[in-house]
Amino acid sequence: MELRISLPLLASIGPLIFALWVTVGVAGAAASGRGRVSILGSGSSFIYPQMSAWIPEFTRMNPDVVVNYNPTGSGTGQKQFFAHLVDFAASDPPLTRDAWLRHRGRVIQMPVVLGAVVVTYNLPGGEGLRLDGRALALMYKGRLRYWDDPLMRELNPGVELPHREIVAVHRSDSSGTTNVFTFFLHKAAPDEWPTDLVGKSVEWPVDSKGNGVGAKGNQGVTQVIMSTPYSIGYVELSYALENGLPMAKIRNADGQFVLPSQESIREAARNSFPLMPRSPLDDYSLDLDALVYAPGGKSYPITSFVHLILWTRYEPGKAEALRRFIRFVNTEGQGMIVRGYAPIPEEIRAVNLKAAGLIKP
Amino acid sequence: MDARDLKEKIFLAGAALLSLLAVLPVFHVLLSVIWNGLGVLMEAGPSFLTGVPPPPNGGLGGIAPSLAGTLLLAVLSSLLGIPLSLFAAIFAVEFPDNPLAKGVRVLSKALLEIPSVVVGMLIYAVVVVPMGRFSMLAGSLALAIMMIPYVTTYVEQALEGVPFTYREAGFALGLSRPRVVFDILVGIARRGILTGILIGFAKVLGETAPLLFTLGRDRYNVPLGPLDYGDSISLLIFDYAQTPYANMHRVAWGAALVLTALFLIIFLVSRRLTEEVFL
Numbered sequence: 001m002e003l004r005i006s007l008p009l010l011a012s013i014g015p016l017i018f019a020l021w022v023t024v025g026v027a028g029a030a031a032s033g034r035g036r037v038s039i040l041g042s043g044s045s046f047i048y049p050q051m052s053a054w055i056p057e058f059t060r061m062n063p064d065v066v067v068n069y070n071p072t073g074s075g076t077g078q079k080q081f082f083a084h085l086v087d088f089a090a091s092d093p094p095l096t097r098d099a100w101l102r103h104r105g106r107v108i109q110m111p112v113v114l115g116a117v118v119v120t121y122n123l124p125g126g127e128g129l130r131l132d133g134r135a136l137a138l139m140y141k142g143r144l145r146y147w148d149d150p151l152m153r154e155l156n157p158g159v160e161l162p163h164r165e166i167v168a169v170h171r172s173d174s175s176g177t178t179n180v181f182t183f184f185l186h187k188a189a190p191d192e193w194p195t196d197l198v199g200k201s202v203e204w205p206v207d208s209k210g211n212g213v214g215a216k217g218n219q220g221v222t223q224v225i226m227s228t229p230y231s232i233g234y235v236e237l238s239y240a241l242e243n244g245l246p247m248a249k250i251r252n253a254d255g256q257f258v259l260p261s262q263e264s265i266r267e268a269a270r271n272s273f274p275l276m277p278r279s280p281l282d283d284y285s286l287d288l289d290a291l292v293y294a295p296g297g298k299s300y301p302i303t304s305f306v307h308l309i310l311w312t313r314y315e316p317g318k319a320e321a322l323r324r325f326i327r328f329v330n331t332e333g334q335g336m337i338v339r340g341y342a343p344i345p346e347e348i349r350a351v352n353l354k355a356a357g358l359i360k361p
Numbered sequence: 362m363d364a365r366d367l368k369e370k371i372f373l374a375g376a377a378l379l380s381l382l383a384v385l386p387v388f389h390v391l392l393s394v395i396w397n398g399l400g401v402l403m404e405a406g407p408s409f410l411t412g413v414p415p416p417p418n419g420g421l422g423g424i425a426p427s428l429a430g431t432l433l434l435a436v437l438s439s440l441l442g443i444p445l446s447l448f449a450a451i452f453a454v455e456f457p458d459n460p461l462a463k464g465v466r467v468l469s470k471a472l473l474e475i476p477s478v479v480v481g482m483l484i485y486a487v488v489v490v491p492m493g494r495f496s497m498l499a500g501s502l503a504l505a506i507m508m509i510p511y512v513t514t515y516v517e518q519a520l521e522g523v524p525f526t527y528r529e530a531g532f533a534l535g536l537s538r539p540r541v542v543f544d545i546l547v548g549i550a551r552r553g554i555l556t557g558i559l560i561g562f563a564k565v566l567g568e569t570a571p572l573l574f575t576l577g578r579d580r581y582n583v584p585l586g587p588l589d590y591g592d593s594i595s596l597l598i599f600d601y602a603q604t605p606y607a608n609m610h611r612v613a614w615g616a617a618l619v620l621t622a623l624f625l626i627i628f629l630v631s632r633r634l635t636e637e638v639f640l
Binding site: 007008011012014015017018021022025026028029038040045048049050052053055056057059066068069070071072083084085217218219222236238239241242243338339340 | 413414415416417418419437439440441443444445447448489490493494495498501539543547573574577578579580581582585586587588589590600603604605606607609
């Protein structure tokens with residue numbers, strides 16, 4: 001079979017078709033205005049699985065709306081939100097006070113789901129570990145080096161602790177998980193863990209002692225701990241649950257040792273409520289301070305929020321769609337929380353629902 | 362057996378062993394994709410190609426919007442990228458002394474090494490931010506830029522490989538310059554040109570980084586218009602592999618197998634085409 005084609009002609013057709021596609025598509029979109037309202041969010045990768053559970057259910061209930069979410073990271077999400085590329089952002093940390101002041105009255109924030117950072121370990125022959133902020137701070141400073149350290153024995157009566165060196169695993173990449181964990185260390189043991197060791201990526205003192213190991217992502221830390229006997233580390237609750245890792249009981253502000261669970265996480269949020277904002281228009285920048293190491297005997301102390309960030313003004317179709325999405329997230333949505341997250345308590349939902357009345361065309 | 366035979370045997374065995382070592386990782390990747398992906402495809406059935414992705418711990422669902430997005434993006438970026446590369450390469454080979462042509466040659470080779478995420482950021486700054494939205498248009502432009510240096514370089518090399526005597530013969534027959542170039546040179550170099558085109562096509566099929574900040578990742582609707590958000594299989598794999606949920610990992614493996622199958626199809630088609638098409 002012989003096929004003869006004029007190459008210049010053939011090659012010119014390509015860009016023509018492309019141009020036609022763009023013109024017809026843009027003109028068509030402008031003319032018809034589209035049947036369905038399309039909403040796009042961007043930000044926290046931590047909340048992505050929960051969003052993947054919410055979005056199909058929400059669009060099933062609201063067939064005239066399309067919602068999508070890009071897990072780009074909390075910081076990127078905020079940038080894209082302020083550049084008006086996306087309609088809402090999801091962010092582990094709330095807006096800083098400065099950012100909130102710049103957009104005061106025009107920007108809405110709300111915590112929509114809770115997560116927890118758990119301390120997991122690989123201790124052959126030992127389980128049911130109990131830890132407090134001081135012991136963890138000393139481990140990550142490299143000053144508590146052995147599993148059978150007197151402090152560890154005092155915390156864990158009855159647990160057989162070997163005379164082995166502790167390998168302290170931490171994140172090597174910048175991470176909200178590290179921020180929450182180091183913030184907890186500072187709040188629970190301020191003498192041992194100063195503020196300059198709090199942040200998304202820190203200079204871990206244990207590394208200079210040779211007993212620290214960095215790993216990328218929650219997945220990386222999980223892998224290192226599973227394959228390294230006598231190691232300890234911190235990951236998001238969902239990674240510990242899905243991989244069947246042991247979780248340590250952590251001493252909370254009331255001196256009780258508490259396992260991470262939906263109940264103990266929600267309890268922490270409930271006990272933080274007196275210090276939480278009362279309107280979605282308020283400054284949320286200190287809410288992690290209220291939530292981490294919250295009072296209450298049943299509160300799990302290393303807990304964090306994920307926030308939605310929205311504008312108060314949208315074009316009419318989007319305003320209505322986002323109002324419905326906010327109502328959904330704070331009502332039905334809280335009944336379909338994925339394993340590894342916890343629903344927010346009723347008190348906070350009631351504050352969040354005020355946002356539906358604040359969004360206007 | 363004398364010493365020379367022995368030396369040769371040792372050398373051959375060494376060479377074979379080393380080449381095996383070189384291709385081993387490739388086979389390992391290929392086999393683990395097939396091993397992990399096949400079970401997913403068998404369990405999910407044809408709906409893996411027609412359904413939408415599942416929630417965490419919620420079965421397997423499908424990857425239809427991402428699959429459609431990947432194919433559409435590859436076709437759209439080729440419509441733009443391949444003709445541009447063809448003409449750029451022909452220009453660079455036909456007018457080697459022209460300063461612009463020299464620039465084309467240098468640039469196309471330099472751009473081969475450009476990190477793909479930079480192309481993504483460029484389109485983000487130049488197209489996405491001014492338009493105020495992520496879109497299929499932005500994604501296909503990013504991929505077109507990705508493919509141009511590859512295709513241009515391959516086509517240049519294919520054209521340069523044609524012996525000068527064929528050109529002389531063409532002119533001796535009284536053919537005009539365009540006819541010599543398009544009928545004789547391109548015809549003789551067609552295998553190399555097609556290979557370059559298909560490598561460019563395959564290249565954009567698997568790209569992730571240029572799409573991270575251009576596409577909008579709509580995983581539930583098949584994209585059609587230039588302003589629609591879109592998704593690609595590579596982005597889906599990228600996002601799902603990072604979640605802790607086993608079913609999402611399995612969807613990512615299944616998607617990886619689909620992508621691998623697309624590559625295989627392209628290369629089989631390209632083998633057939635180079636044997637049959639006369640340009």
